[in-house]
Amino acid sequence: MYIRTTSRKNADGSVVRYVQLAHNEWDQAAGCAKAKVLFNLGRYEQVDVEALKRLVASISRFLSPEDALKAQASVSAQSPLRFVSSRRFGGAWTLDQLWRRLGIQRVLVSLLEKRRFEAPIERAIFAMVANRALAPSSKLAVENWVATEVAIPELEGIPVHQLYRAMDFLREATESLQQQVFFAAADPLNLEVDLLYFDTTSTYFELDEEEPDLRRRGHSKDHRPDLPQAVIGLAVTRDGIPVRCWVWPGNTADSTVITKVKDDLVGWRLGRVITVVDRGFTSDDNLRYLQRTGGHYIAGVRLRSGKPGTEMALNRAGRFHTIRDNLEVKEIVVGNGEARKRYVLVRNPHQAQKDRETRDKLLRRLQEELAQLHALHPDEHPKAACTLLAHPVYGRYLRTDKKGGLHLNQAKVREEEKLDGKYLLETSDDTLTPEDVALGYKQLLEVEDAFRTLKQTLELRPVYHHLEDRIRTHVLLCWLALLLVRVAEHQTGQTWRQLRNTLDTMHLGEFAGPDGRLLQRTEATAAQRQIFAKLQLPDPPLFMELQPTPVEKI
Numbered sequence: 001m002y003i004r005t006t007s008r009k010n011a012d013g014s015v016v017r018y019v020q021l022a023h024n025e026w027d028q029a030a031g032c033a034k035a036k037v038l039f040n041l042g043r044y045e046q047v048d049v050e051a052l053k054r055l056v057a058s059i060s061r062f063l064s065p066e067d068a069l070k071a072q073a074s075v076s077a078q079s080p081l082r083f084v085s086s087r088r089f090g091g092a093w094t095l096d097q098l099w100r101r102l103g104i105q106r107v108l109v110s111l112l113e114k115r116r117f118e119a120p121i122e123r124a125i126f127a128m129v130a131n132r133a134l135a136p137s138s139k140l141a142v143e144n145w146v147a148t149e150v151a152i153p154e155l156e157g158i159p160v161h162q163l164y165r166a167m168d169f170l171r172e173a174t175e176s177l178q179q180q181v182f183f184a185a186a187d188p189l190n191l192e193v194d195l196l197y198f199d200t201t202s203t204y205f206e207l208d209e210e211e212p213d214l215r216r217r218g219h220s221k222d223h224r225p226d227l228p229q230a231v232i233g234l235a236v237t238r239d240g241i242p243v244r245c246w247v248w249p250g251n252t253a254d255s256t257v258i259t260k261v262k263d264d265l266v267g268w269r270l271g272r273v274i275t276v277v278d279r280g281f282t283s284d285d286n287l288r289y290l291q292r293t294g295g296h297y298i299a300g301v302r303l304r305s306g307k308p309g310t311e312m313a314l315n316r317a318g319r320f321h322t323i324r325d326n327l328e329v330k331e332i333v334v335g336n337g338e339a340r341k342r343y344v345l346v347r348n349p350h351q352a353q354k355d356r357e358t359r360d361k362l363l364r365r366l367q368e369e370l371a372q373l374h375a376l377h378p379d380e381h382p383k384a385a386c387t388l389l390a391h392p393v394y395g396r397y398l399r400t401d402k403k404g405g406l407h408l409n410q411a412k413v414r415e416e417e418k419l420d421g422k423y424l425l426e427t428s429d430d431t432l433t434p435e436d437v438a439l440g441y442k443q444l445l446e447v448e449d450a451f452r453t454l455k456q457t458l459e460l461r462p463v464y465h466h467l468e469d470r471i472r473t474h475v476l477l478c479w480l481a482l483l484l485v486r487v488a489e490h491q492t493g494q495t496w497r498q499l500r501n502t503l504d505t506m507h508l509g510e511f512a513g514p515d516g517r518l519l520q521r522t523e524a525t526a527a528q529r530q531i532f533a534k535l536q537l538p539d540p541p542l543f544m545e546l547q548p549t550p551v552e553k554i
Contacts, residue, residue: 090503107181107184127158195443203230203460323438
C-alpha cells in the first residue's frame with residue numbers, strides 16, 4: 001500500500017495533480033501487477049496534510065519504535081532528515097522523574113558539594129540504579145548500555161572508571177545517604193513508619209574461596225551452601241517501601257543483628273515504632289532490646305520451641321474470633337507483672353486443611369517405608385532403621401520400642417494435628433488489638449516480596465565484585481533501585497515487569513539533517529499515558545534536544 005500522484009492535462013494546457021491511496025494487485029491476464037486505487041485523497045494542492053499526519057501516527061502504533069520514528073520524521077520535518085539511531089527511553093525517563101521527585105538527586109548533589117568531581121557522579125549513580133531496574137548487567141556493561149541501548153536524561157555516555165569512582169563515593173556516603181533519602185522521600189510519599197518490618201536474606205558470590213571480609217560460608221537462604229555469601233538485612237514500611245539496608249558477613253546469625261538494627265534506626269528519631277520480626281530473631285535478649293527508647297515489637301514465636309510460655313499459650317482454652325482475610329485469632333496473656341507476656345494465637349482454616357492433606361500424604365509414604373523396612377533382612381534392618389529415624393521429616397512421626405523396632409508415633413501425630421494452620425505471635429504493645437497484631441505480622445510478607453524483587457527482577461545475585469566496599473555499594477545500588485520500583489508499583493497497582501515492558505516501547509530517535517541534529521521520542525501510547533498519570537508525571541517532551549548546525553563565519 002502506498003500514496004501515489006496522478007496528473008491530468010486540461011484543454012488550456014494546465015496540469016491538475018491528484019493524490020491517491022493505492023496498492024498493487026497481480027493481473028493474471030496481463031501477466032503483471034497493476035495499481036488499484038483504494039481511496040482518492042483529492043487534488044494535490046488541497047490535500048489535508050494534518051489528516052495525513054494523524055494517519056501516519058495511527059499506523060505508527062503497529063510499527064517498531066525505529067520505523068515509527070522514521071515515519072513521524074518524514075511527515076513533520078521541514079527539511080529532509082536522516083534517521084541515525086533509536087534507544088529505549090520510557091523506562092529511564094520515568095525512573096529519572098521519580099529519582100528527582102523523591103529528592104534523591106537533591107540529596108546526592110548536596111553530598112557532592114564538598115567534593116570537586118569533574119565527572120557527573122550523580123548521573124553515573126543514577127545510570128547504575130536504572131540499569132538494575134531496566135536491564136541488570138555488570139558495571140563494565142553499563143558503559144555500553146548507556147552509550148547504545150538506553151537514553152539516560154542528561155547523560156550521553158559514561159566511561160567505566162567513572163562508574164567505579166561513583167561507587168567509591170557512594171560507599172563513603174552510605175550512612176548519610178540512606179537517612180537523607182528516606183526523609184526526603186517520606187513527605188512526597190506520605191510514608192507511615194509506625195510499623196517497620198525487618199528480615200534478612202543471603203546472596204552468594206561466584207567464587208570458590210572464602211575471604212577475610214564479607215564473603216563467608218553460612219546458612220544459605222539461596223540453597224547454595226557450596227559458595228561464600230553475604231547476609232543482607234532490609235527494613236521496609238507496611239507498604240513495602242524500603243527504609244534501610246544492611247550488609248554483614250555470610251556467617252552472621254539472624255539472632256545477632258537486632259541490636260545493630262535497633263541502634264541504627266534509633267539514631268533516625270522515627271518516633272514510636274513497632275518492629276515486626278520473624279521467628280529467627282526472637283531471643284529474649286533481642287525482644288528486650290527492641291523495647292528500648294519506647295519501642296515495641298510484634299514477633300513470631302516457634303510453635304515447637306518447648307518454652308514454658310509457648311506451651312502455656314498453645315494449651316490455654318478459649319474461643320477463636322474470626323477477623324479479615326480468613327484469619328481467626330485468640331488472645332492469651334501468660335504470667336503477671338514483669339514476667340507478663342501477651343500472645344496472639346492465629347489460625348487459618350484454609351491453611352489447616354492444606355496442612356492436614358500434606359501430613360496425610362506424608363504418613364502414607366511413611367507407612368510404605370515402614371512396610372519395606374520390616375521386610376528387610378535382619379542384617380540390613382538396623383542401618384535402614386537409623387536412616388529413616390534420622391530423616392528430617394519422617395523422624396518426627398516415629399518412635400522405637402524396647403527391641404529397637406520403629407513404629408508410627410500416634411501421640412506425635414495428634415500433637416501435630418493441634419498445630420494445623422496456626423502460628424503464634426508475641427507483642428509488647430498492649431494498645432494493639434489482636435486483629436492489628438495478626439494483620440500487622442501478616443504484612444511481613446512485604447519484606448519477602450522485596451527480597452524476591454531484589455534477587456529476581458533487579459538480579460542482586462550472583463555478585464562478582466571482589467572488594468568489600470564494592471560489594472556493599474552494589475547492595476546499596478540495588479536498594480535505591482528497589483525504592484524506585486516499589487514506589488512505581490505501589491502507585492500504579494502494576495508489577496515492575498509489566499511497567500517496564502510497557503515503558504520500554506517508548507524510544508528516543510536521533511535524526512540528522514542539513515539544519516542540525518534532532519532528538520525526538522515516539523508517540524506515547526494510552527497505556528504509557530495512564531502510567532504517567534498514576535505516577536503524577538507529565539508526558540515526556542516530544543523533542544528532547546535540537547542542535548542547529550553551526551553557521552560558518554565568512
